[in-house]
Amino acid sequence: MKEILAEVITIGDEILYGQITDTNTQWISAELDKIGVKTVRKSSVGDQRARILEILQEAESRADIIIITGGLGPTKDDLTKHILAEYFNSGLTIHQQALEDVTAFFRNRGKELTEINRKQAELPDNCTFISNKRGTAPGMWFEKNGKVFVSMPGVPHEMKAMMSDPILGKLQQYFRTPVIYHKMIKTVAIGESVLATKIEQWEDNLPSHIKLAYLPTTGQVRLRLTATGENAEILQNQVQQQIEVLKTLVTEYIYGYDEDTLETIVGNLLVSQQKTIAIAESCSVGYVTYSIGQIPGCSRYLMGSIVAYHNQAKINQLGVKAETLSAYGAVSEETAREMAENVRSVFSTSVGVASTGIAGPDGGTTEKPVGTVWIAYADETQTVAKKLQLGTDRMLTIQLTALHVLNLIRQTLGIQQ
Amino acid sequence: MKEILAEVITIGDEILYGQITDTNTQWISAELDKIGVKTVRKSSVGDQRARILEILQEAESRADIIIITGGLGPTKDDLTKHILAEYFNSGLTIHQQALEDVTAFFRNRGKELTEINRKQAELPDNCTFISNKRGTAPGMWFEKNGKVFVSMPGVPHEMKAMMSDPILGKLQQYFRTPVIYHKMIKTVAIGESVLATKIEQWEDNLPSHIKLAYLPTTGQVRLRLTATGENAEILQNQVQQQIEVLKTLVTEYIYGYDEDTLETIVGNLLVSQQKTIAIAESCSVGYVTYSIGQIPGCSRYLMGSIVAYHNQAKINQLGVKAETLSAYGAVSEETAREMAENVRSVFSTSVGVASTGIAGPDGGTTEKPVGTVWIAYADETQTVAKKLQLGTDRMLTIQLTALHVLNLIRQTLGIQQ
Numbered sequence: 001m002k003e004i005l006a007e008v009i010t011i012g013d014e015i016l017y018g019q020i021t022d023t024n025t026q027w028i029s030a031e032l033d034k035i036g037v038k039t040v041r042k043s044s045v046g047d048q049r050a051r052i053l054e055i056l057q058e059a060e061s062r063a064d065i066i067i068i069t070g071g072l073g074p075t076k077d078d079l080t081k082h083i084l085a086e087y088f089n090s091g092l093t094i095h096q097q098a099l100e101d102v103t104a105f106f107r108n109r110g111k112e113l114t115e116i117n118r119k120q121a122e123l124p125d126n127c128t129f130i131s132n133k134r135g136t137a138p139g140m141w142f143e144k145n146g147k148v149f150v151s152m153p154g155v156p157h158e159m160k161a162m163m164s165d166p167i168l169g170k171l172q173q174y175f176r177t178p179v180i181y182h183k184m185i186k187t188v189a190i191g192e193s194v195l196a197t198k199i200e201q202w203e204d205n206l207p208s209h210i211k212l213a214y215l216p217t218t219g220q221v222r223l224r225l226t227a228t229g230e231n232a233e234i235l236q237n238q239v240q241q242q243i244e245v246l247k248t249l250v251t252e253y254i255y256g257y258d259e260d261t262l263e264t265i266v267g268n269l270l271v272s273q274q275k276t277i278a279i280a281e282s283c284s285v286g287y288v289t290y291s292i293g294q295i296p297g298c299s300r301y302l303m304g305s306i307v308a309y310h311n312q313a314k315i316n317q318l319g320v321k322a323e324t325l326s327a328y329g330a331v332s333e334e335t336a337r338e339m340a341e342n343v344r345s346v347f348s349t350s351v352g353v354a355s356t357g358i359a360g361p362d363g364g365t366t367e368k369p370v371g372t373v374w375i376a377y378a379d380e381t382q383t384v385a386k387k388l389q390l391g392t393d394r395m396l397t398i399q400l401t402a403l404h405v406l407n408l409i410r411q412t413l414g415i416q417q
Numbered sequence: 418m419k420e421i422l423a424e425v426i427t428i429g430d431e432i433l434y435g436q437i438t439d440t441n442t443q444w445i446s447a448e449l450d451k452i453g454v455k456t457v458r459k460s461s462v463g464d465q466r467a468r469i470l471e472i473l474q475e476a477e478s479r480a481d482i483i484i485i486t487g488g489l490g491p492t493k494d495d496l497t498k499h500i501l502a503e504y505f506n507s508g509l510t511i512h513q514q515a516l517e518d519v520t521a522f523f524r525n526r527g528k529e530l531t532e533i534n535r536k537q538a539e540l541p542d543n544c545t546f547i548s549n550k551r552g553t554a555p556g557m558w559f560e561k562n563g564k565v566f567v568s569m570p571g572v573p574h575e576m577k578a579m580m581s582d583p584i585l586g587k588l589q590q591y592f593r594t595p596v597i598y599h600k601m602i603k604t605v606a607i608g609e610s611v612l613a614t615k616i617e618q619w620e621d622n623l624p625s626h627i628k629l630a631y632l633p634t635t636g637q638v639r640l641r642l643t644a645t646g647e648n649a650e651i652l653q654n655q656v657q658q659q660i661e662v663l664k665t666l667v668t669e670y671i672y673g674y675d676e677d678t679l680e681t682i683v684g685n686l687l688v689s690q691q692k693t694i695a696i697a698e699s700c701s702v703g704y705v706t707y708s709i710g711q712i713p714g715c716s717r718y719l720m721g722s723i724v725a726y727h728n729q730a731k732i733n734q735l736g737v738k739a740e741t742l743s744a745y746g747a748v749s750e751e752t753a754r755e756m757a758e759n760v761r762s763v764f765s766t767s768v769g770v771a772s773t774g775i776a777g778p779d780g781g782t783t784e785k786p787v788g789t790v791w792i793a794y795a796d797e798t799q800t801v802a803k804k805l806q807l808g809t810d811r812m813l814t815i816q817l818t819a820l821h822v823l824n825l826i827r828q829t830l831g832i833q834q
Contacts, residue, residue: 016456018447019632021440025461030435039433040468042461044442051457058475184436193491193533203493214492215431216572224436279724285710286703289724293702296778296811304730306723307696307706313721313764317734347730361713389527393551394713396574 004037004175007063009055010044011071011080012154024069024159035168036177036228037065047071052083056149064147065171070154072137074116081124081140084151088142090124098122098129098138105136127151130167134158141170148174178228181235184215185223185243186260187253188407192216195223199249202242210242218396219403220262255410262406263295269413270301270351275379277409278347279305280318280339282330283357283373284401291402303347308339314356318342329368331357333385336374340385344378351413352378353405357388359397373401377408384412421454421592424480426472427461428488428497429571441486441576452585453594453645454482464488469500473566481564482588487571489554491533498541498557501568505559507541515539515546515555522553544568547584551575558587565591595645598652601632602640602660603677604670605824609633612640616666619659627659635813636820637679672827679823680712686830687718687768692796694826695764696722697735697756699747700774700790701818708819720764725756731773735759746785748774750802753791757802761795768830769795770822774805776814790818794825801829 008025015022022044029039040063045051052071059066071080085092099121106113120136123129130139130150135158142149150167152159171177187195192214196203203212209229215222225242227235247254256265270277279289289305292298306317311330314320319342320335328334336354344352357373364370370392376385388404390397425442432439439461446456457480462468469488476483488497502509516538523530537553540546547556547567552575559566567584569576588594604612609631613620620629626646632639642659644652664671673682687694696706706722709715725731728747732739736759737752745751753771761769774790781787787809793802805821807814 015443016446016459017450018443018445018456019630021438021443023438026432026435026438028435029433033434039435040463041472042433042459044459046457055458193531196492196533197531213430213494214490215436216490217437224431281703285715285719286698286706286722286724289703290707290815293724293726294812294815298702299726302702302726304723304725304727304734305703306721306734307703307710308721309710309716309719310721317721317723317763346734363716391526393574395711398707398711 004065004177005040005063006032006037006065006067007041007043007059008032008039009059009066009068010042010154011047011052011068012044013046013077015044015070016046024154024156027156027160028067028069028163031163031168032065032067032171033180033182035172036180037171037175047077047079049079049083052079053087056083056087060144060147060149064175066147066149068149068151069159072120072151072153074120074136080151081122084127084140084142084149085124088124088126088144090126092122093125094118094121095123095129095138097131101131101138102136130162132158132162134161139167141167179230179232179235181227181229181232181239183225183236183239183243184258185225185246185254186220186256187223187250188220188255188262188403190221190250190253192221195221195250195253199246202245202249206242207238210239219400252411255407262403262410263291266292266406266409266413267295267298267301269410273413275350275413276301276303276347277351277353278303278343278349279405280343280352280354281305281307282309282314282339282355283359284355284398284405285309285359287398288353288355288402288405291406303349306343306346314339318346331368331372331374333374333376333387336376336385337378337383340376340378341383350379351409353409354378355401355405357390357397357401359394359401360392361394371397373397373404375401375405375408377405377412379412382412384408421482421594422457422480423449423454423482423484424458424460424476425449425456426476426483426485427459427571428464428469428485429461430463430494432461432487433463441571441573444573444577445484445486445580448580448585449482449484449588451597451599452589453597454588454592464494464496466496466500466503469496470504473500473504477561477564477566481592483564483566485566485568486576489537489568489570491537491553497568498539501544501557501559501566502541505541505543505561507543509539510542511535511538512540512546512555514548518548518555519553547579549575549579551578556584558584560591596647596649596652598644598646598649598656600642600653600656600660601675602642602663602671603637603673604640604667605637605672605679605820607638607667607670609638612638612667612670616663619662619666623659624655627656636817669828672824679820679827680708683709683823683826683830684712684715684718686827690830692767692830693718693720693764694768694770695720695760695766696822697760697769697771698722698724699726699731699756699772700776701772701815701822702726702776704815705770705772705819705822708823720766723760723763731756735763748785748789748791750791750793750804753793753802754795754800757793757795758800767796768826770826771795772818772822774807774814774818776811776818777809778811788814790814790821792818792822792825794822794829796829799829801825 339354756771
């Protein structure tokens, strides 16, 4: 089956000069991917005639589907429609349905249609009109030598509504696209290169229609398997078989799949085991609590936390023994253990976790350099502590501390399941 | 003066297939804009040899500066370096400094250099090595017929560090870009359209070589003045004169300039007034503490905080009266005031601040809908409270709560200066 290729083009100076974030192209290519259309190029160009004509020509030479967003507003710097008319050698005529749509849009808001907005109902004669249910600029669908050009407004919610219905359906119909199945495997606390070495043989043995990609983020590596074929169920089974093999190699690092996050996984474990949690933090200054607390419904398990940034607060609010602090220091296994155990009893929860470390930039020593962090987990049967070495970037140390505390909860509760 | 044009190319299947958001190109083009370089095209292509060679050729034909990110990881799907070597007809050789860097990177983390990472020190012979202080993949600088190609890793914090120093400086030097002076004026707690109306006349009267841009972010609007000319000192004076006029119009919303953040401004106020602070949080689940605590050196003023997510914790850890909670509810002026006053006494600090609200998605009522938040500030002479209505997005409510607490501290301490 011939691969269907797409290019996504964004038009607008505000994107080119870095003044707004382009979220449209990510969304569009993810949607195309789901229907088996491969995006081969994404481009942004400014509101200039020559630049737009050039990119249209290029894209036509490379792709079967050309998706264009932006430049359809009512003002003078919005050129897209006029350039598309030029590109397809067409005049512009008022489209009856487009005029009714834009008139209704204004009427529903108690406003008169202005002349400038009336012009938005003018469309190239050789395009198919695509209705915009959420704004004033209609979409346009052009066919040329078996290729399809689609032009949509750049306002994200208008574009998404239009793409979801009818454009994606029309594309599937027009190109009879293949079936693609994706599965994301999420790992934590293992670096990309170590992971790659551990699973190298498995990767080499993947069948040719299943591809692997590494997608690293802070402290995590996501592995994406992409299978292409003709039957969704068969592909899903084949991918699942590969995941079963993968699990024999790196199971302890895999925390979830697809939409799972470490925060939701930890939340689900606490809920299913009917456990409550309290947090004692120092160097992570509230970020562990925020990570756990950002999940809707966390009130089922999160009781509260104490950020004891100063030693005096560790003694007064968390009951850490002054002798522990003087004998071992605030950044020590002993202090972390006391913090986790004591915060659990302060808030009367099933689980207590703690972090204490040196986020920097100051405060490091030869023995305990910046980035040294101790984390601990305590419940009614055990206390577990772990030392981390997280580097010299303060923000990164704060974020990675939260990640490792979450992972420690996951590992400890996971074993208890 | 000839205009210097740039193209920004992102390499990686994960961007093309829509699985990660590309924030790099926006940041890069905004930085190029600041040194007077105009981005004329942004493109993303996948990890395929032919596609990458094609885009390099195209970009070379159109732009003076070609900035490339991504595809420099240690795994098999990362092709950029090999293709650049091919494009510039060069072999790959171990670069001594690159090897030392990557070895030190692993040593500092207590790890041995793997063979796969050792290969990251191989560079095309005809490139200038750019050190990566935050990761394992070095940057590369190529010159060809008066044009410059720069290749950097796709990990945003690695790329940004490298671009900030030395790449932007090297580009300014190489292309002798015009003198541009930027000044960012940072406002908080005023919407873009209200602000625009207040300063409309001032904006209309700006001289033609000074441009204004509105850059809104969550809860804040940054105003950027850009002056173009030949003498940095003259431009700086002219911009400062405009700012003096602006201050007569909206002074209470301006919290700082350029690199100032609300967090650093609040930190500086606390340090200069030799005050300490403690925080009581509920709906913001640690994010206020994190905002204050993320600043290096915050140990001079931040004692600690209590996140009392459950009412029982508000009573037990913060001493909020059970009668207050039953008479007025947890989300009330009375509770917020008690939280701020009590956390101040619990941690024996000069200042106590508090937040309590409904972050959602559940828990809203007709009287107190989701997004209702009370914040409070207490010191030895006064307690101030404020009601906020922050909408229905949980994450946004958490972040905006922190922003408004910081602004409340700024306003109250600022008046005392």
